[in-house]
Amino acid sequence: MLLEIRNLHVEVEGKEVLKGLNLNINPGETHAIMGPNGAGKTTLASTIMGNPKYMITDGDILFEGKSILEMTVDERAKFGIFQSFQYPEEIPGVKLRNFLKLAYDTVHPDKKLSVFDFGDLIVKQADKLKIDRSFLDRYINVGFSGGERKKSEILQLNVLNPKLAVLDETDSGLDIDALKIVSDGIKNFANPKVSVLIITHYQRILDHVKPDFVHVFMNGKIVKTGGMEIASELESNGYESLTV
Amino acid sequence: MSEKLSFDGKVNYVVKSKPGLDKKLIEEISFNKDEPVWMRELRLKSLDFFLKRSNPVFGVDISKLDVNEIIPYLKPDAEKSGSWEEVPENIKETFEKLGIPDAERKVLAGVGAQYDSEVVYQHIKDQLSRLGVIFLDMESAVKEYPELVKKYFMRAVPPNDHKFAALHGAIWSGGSFVYVPKDVEVPMPLQAYFMMASPGMGQFEHTLIIVDKGAKLHFIEGCSAPKYSVINLHSGMVEIYVDEGASMKYSTVQNWSKNTYNLNTKRALVEKDATMVWVSGSIGSAKTMLYPTSVLKGKGARAEHMNITYAGNDQHMDTGSKIIHVAPYTSSKVDARSISSDGGWAFYRGLLKVLPTAHHVKSTVECSALMVDDASASDTVPIIEVMNNEADIGHEARIGKIKESQIYYLMSRGISEGDAKALIVRGFMEPIVKQLPLEYAIEFNRLVNMKFTSDLG
Numbered sequence: 001m002l003l004e005i006r007n008l009h010v011e012v013e014g015k016e017v018l019k020g021l022n023l024n025i026n027p028g029e030t031h032a033i034m035g036p037n038g039a040g041k042t043t044l045a046s047t048i049m050g051n052p053k054y055m056i057t058d059g060d061i062l063f064e065g066k067s068i069l070e071m072t073v074d075e076r077a078k079f080g081i082f083q084s085f086q087y088p089e090e091i092p093g094v095k096l097r098n099f100l101k102l103a104y105d106t107v108h109p110d111k112k113l114s115v116f117d118f119g120d121l122i123v124k125q126a127d128k129l130k131i132d133r134s135f136l137d138r139y140i141n142v143g144f145s146g147g148e149r150k151k152s153e154i155l156q157l158n159v160l161n162p163k164l165a166v167l168d169e170t171d172s173g174l175d176i177d178a179l180k181i182v183s184d185g186i187k188n189f190a191n192p193k194v195s196v197l198i199i200t201h202y203q204r205i206l207d208h209v210k211p212d213f214v215h216v217f218m219n220g221k222i223v224k225t226g227g228m229e230i231a232s233e234l235e236s237n238g239y240e241s242l243t244v
Numbered sequence: 245m246s247e248k249l250s251f252d253g254k255v256n257y258v259v260k261s262k263p264g265l266d267k268k269l270i271e272e273i274s275f276n277k278d279e280p281v282w283m284r285e286l287r288l289k290s291l292d293f294f295l296k297r298s299n300p301v302f303g304v305d306i307s308k309l310d311v312n313e314i315i316p317y318l319k320p321d322a323e324k325s326g327s328w329e330e331v332p333e334n335i336k337e338t339f340e341k342l343g344i345p346d347a348e349r350k351v352l353a354g355v356g357a358q359y360d361s362e363v364v365y366q367h368i369k370d371q372l373s374r375l376g377v378i379f380l381d382m383e384s385a386v387k388e389y390p391e392l393v394k395k396y397f398m399r400a401v402p403p404n405d406h407k408f409a410a411l412h413g414a415i416w417s418g419g420s421f422v423y424v425p426k427d428v429e430v431p432m433p434l435q436a437y438f439m440m441a442s443p444g445m446g447q448f449e450h451t452l453i454i455v456d457k458g459a460k461l462h463f464i465e466g467c468s469a470p471k472y473s474v475i476n477l478h479s480g481m482v483e484i485y486v487d488e489g490a491s492m493k494y495s496t497v498q499n500w501s502k503n504t505y506n507l508n509t510k511r512a513l514v515e516k517d518a519t520m521v522w523v524s525g526s527i528g529s530a531k532t533m534l535y536p537t538s539v540l541k542g543k544g545a546r547a548e549h550m551n552i553t554y555a556g557n558d559q560h561m562d563t564g565s566k567i568i569h570v571a572p573y574t575s576s577k578v579d580a581r582s583i584s585s586d587g588g589w590a591f592y593r594g595l596l597k598v599l600p601t602a603h604h605v606k607s608t609v610e611c612s613a614l615m616v617d618d619a620s621a622s623d624t625v626p627i628i629e630v631m632n633n634e635a636d637i638g639h640e641a642r643i644g645k646i647k648e649s650q651i652y653y654l655m656s657r658g659i660s661e662g663d664a665k666a667l668i669v670r671g672f673m674e675p676i677v678k679q680l681p682l683e684y685a686i687e688f689n690r691l692v693n694m695k696f697t698s699d700l701g
Contacts, residue, residue: 049656053648077658089653093671102667102700103657139671160657 001065002027002195003048003164008059010040010047017043019220020059025164028192032206033199034231035217036239041199042086044217045168048197049083050076063164078107080163084153084170091140096152097122099140100159107160125158129185146173154185165189166197171205183208203235216242255334255359255441259319263444264312267291270414273317277383277417282394290403290413297407302593303562304531309505314446314477316415318360324381326367335359342468343683344437352464353432354379358449359439361417368434376425379434382450385421392423396452400483400511400539408507412448412481419449419480422463424490429460433495433681436465438480440500443472451482455490455518462493464681468528471501478504478529484512486520488542493521497684500528502558508534516542516571523679526553526563527687535593537566540574540602551580552676554691555588555620564593564626569602569635580611581676583669584620585695592624600631608638614672615645616665616695666698 003025010018017040025031035041047054048061050073060067068076091099101118113121126133129151141149150170157165167186171179186209190196198211206214206228214231216224216239224230224242234242259276261269270291274284299306322332328345339345339357348355354368356379363381372379378389386393403413420436440447455461469476478500486492492512500506506529512520522536538547549565567576582590592611613622624641646668654664669692670677677685693700 051652072661073652073655074658074660074664077656083656085653085656089647089650091650091654091668091671093674094667099654099657099659099667102663103659106660107658156657 001025002063003197004062005048006060006062008047008061009057010043011055011057012043012053016057017220018047021221023215023222025195025197027163027195029213030190030196030198030209030211031213031215032211032231033197033215033217033222034201034203034234037201039217040220041217042168045083045166045199048166049073049081074106077162082157082160082162082165084157084165084167086169086172088141088149088153090142092142094140095137096140097136100156103156103160107162122155122159125155128158128188129155130181131155147175147178150174150182151178151185154182154189158185158189161189162194164195164197166199168199169201170198171200171202179205180208203231206231218242255332256321257318257360258321259317261315261317263315265291265294265316265415269316273415273417276319279386280390283386286398286403287414290410293404293410294407294414297404297410299407300533303533304560306505306507306531309475309477311411311477313444314475315442315444316446316448317417318442318445319362320359320364322359322362322364324363324384325365328365331365335364338439338441339365339437342437342466344435347435347683351432352435353430354434356381356420356436357439358418358437358447360441360445360447363418363420372430375428377428377430378421378423380421382416382419382421382452385452389421389423392454393421393452396454396483396485397450398483400485400513401481401509405509408479409481409509412450412479412509415446416448416450416481418447419451420453422453422461424455424459424461426456427458430462433462433464436463438465438467440467440469440476440478440504444474444476446477446479449480451480453482453484453492453494455484455486455492457487458489459487460491462495465494465496466499466684467497468499469501469504472503474503475530476501476504478506478508480508482510484520486512486514486518488516489518490515491519493523494536495523495680497525497680497687498528498532498534499687502528502530504529506532506534508532510534510536511539512537512547513539513541514545514547517544518542519546519548521548522550522565523676524551524563525677525680525684525688526551526561527691529561530559532561532563535564535566535595537568538576539568539570540576541570543571543573545571545574547576549576549578549580550676550679552673552688553582553590554688555582555584555590556691557586557588559588560591561589562591562593564595566595567597567607569598569605569607571601572603572605574602575606577607578609578611579676581673582613582622583616583673584613584622585616587619589621591622592626594626596626596628596637598630598632598635598637603632603634605635605637607635610640612642612672613644614669615643616669660698662696662698663700666692666696666700669696670700
């Protein structure tokens with residue numbers, strides 16, 4: 001098992017948001033978690049990544065069989081976990097290319113690339129995602145549109161090549177063309193050795209990416225698990241129909 | 245940079261004035277420098293102003309600074325030289341540690357090097373002097389170009405401008421004189437380097453630059469000093485005259501040691517369609533007051549001010565910029581940034597003044613301050629006075645800390661917390677630091693890395 005979440009309880013600013021969540025993900029699997037706004041979707045993504053803002057009061061998260069609760073955010077990244085953000089931060093003055101090179105060398109210390117080889121790698125990935133190459137030499141997310149930020153997240157995913165990608169609302173704010181490109185980027189990353197966890201409100205990205213499992217997430221727990229048919233059901237009947 | 249310097253005290257001095265300031269000392273300095281009467285009178289008049297005027301009522305606390313304890317004049321035992329071979333070994337070594345002779349060979353059009361009160365080395369590439377470019381130590385200029393110097397010396401900043409301008413006028417020594425003739429573009433920068441090597445001394449170099457019509461110059465000034473336990477005082481002055489259609493860039497990196505009080509005055513008068521660019525990096529000193537000033541006198545004149553200030557432990561940096569729009573259709577841009585760390589205090593003080601005569605002015609002022617820990621402090625006081633209705637003024641001020649969400653974002657990509665903070669701070673400085681000569685950019689990065697125990701390249 002790659003990721004195993006056991007009875008996870010999480011508090012944010014004194015309020016319990018996750019109330020006993022269980023989830024197992026095997027290598028090669030793509031999972032989707034769907035839930036209404038405010039259900040705690042971002043809390044789940046950030047807790048897996050280790051954001052100190054979220055306090056775990058009970059339960060455990062295992063990655064490749066080891067508890068990661070004591071690990072810092074950067075240690076988890078080096079361990080193979082990646083979070084794509086709904087609102088990626090701007091970092092003025094830091095070029096995307098230089099930042100990604102530093103990150104790549106940090107998470108893959110055994111596979112360090114020369115500046116030129118690394119340049120080839122990111123240009124190839126940028127072209128696939130139809131990201132203008134000039135973006136590589138711009139400051140991280142500064143002046144990027146919503147869609148460009150999301151593409152940049154997927155570019156980082158493909159360059160850093162983690163074992164687990166946790167994608168938080170990657171589809172929000174994308175037009176149809178951008179959604180297709182971003183979905184292709186996710187599929188390009190996915191392979192039998194890595195796993196993807198897509199967290200979303202809507203079905204439309206799932207139509208492209210086609211997850212193996214769909215979970216419905218409400219009131220801090222997973223209330224239902226199945227295949228793509230659940231996504232369609234939610235799309236037509238809404239989350240209210242599922243109130244258990 | 246100053247930490248790397250070590251001094252064995254082997255430099256001999258032929259003249260070392262006693263601490264303290266009086267008419268007799270001024271006359272002695274003037275006599276030693278074999279000056280014309282007008283200069284001696286300017287010094288004495290300045291001394292008068294200095295004794296009469298009170299300390300500035302704003303800025304840093306200078307109550308511990310006793311000008312009477314400062315050694316105002318120190319002449320090292322070295323004749324001014326035009327080749328490094330002739331500079332005494334122990335002085336040359338100091339400048340070699342700073343990389344000056346090497347930089348001269350590679351990227352500079354000329355270099356002047358001052359050790360304590362006197363210039364010990366001055367050289368300009370032959371092809372530039374053939375074009376009529378003059379690059380001299382200030383004392384030689386007073387003798388060789390008396391008309392030119394007399395016309396401009398302390399005209400942009402008169403001796404009674406403020407107390408430390410008066411002090412400077414009384415005991416100035418060393419510095420550079422530059423004249424670039426009409427339509428001559430100097431292709432590489434000229435650099436002056438100031439070294440304050442002795443404990444308790446004051447350095448008062450005077451830089452006078454005249455860029456004639458349509459000419460172009462980039463001048464770099466660097467300063468450093470080893471650290472002593474007594475107060476050193478630096479009160480230099482830079483006066484720049486940018487004539488019609490000319491273009492001037494003045495870059496400074498101030499890295500005085502932390503026992504130095506740096507009370508400096510810099511002013512440029514900018515004529516019709518001319519451009520003045522100030523790039524200032526302040527790292528060192530205990531206390532600094534520095535506000536480079538552009539007076540936009542001619543129609544269509546432009547000024548750009550870029551400042552980066554780093555205030556670390558025990559430092560109070562009061563820096564800023566002053567722009568006076570006198571003529572119509574003038575424009576200006578200020579980008580001032582500061583970082584305060586380990587209890588340091590960075591204060592931005594800015595004045596943008598648009599006179600009634602200056603219609604159709606365009607100006608943007610941006611100042612931002614980053615405090616990297618809770619022990620540090622930042623203030624910004626940008627004053628804007630607009631005296632007519634036809635001005636387009638933009639202003640933005642930001643004081644903040646490193647955002648947790650930014651640190652988290654970078655860490656989620658595998659970057660350690662220290663490296664993440666260093667990256668964010670370096671990113672904040674980047675637009676200004678990239679304007680500085682490379683070795684100084686490296687020095688800024690080194691400081692940030694040290695703060696966050698980061699080893700980013």
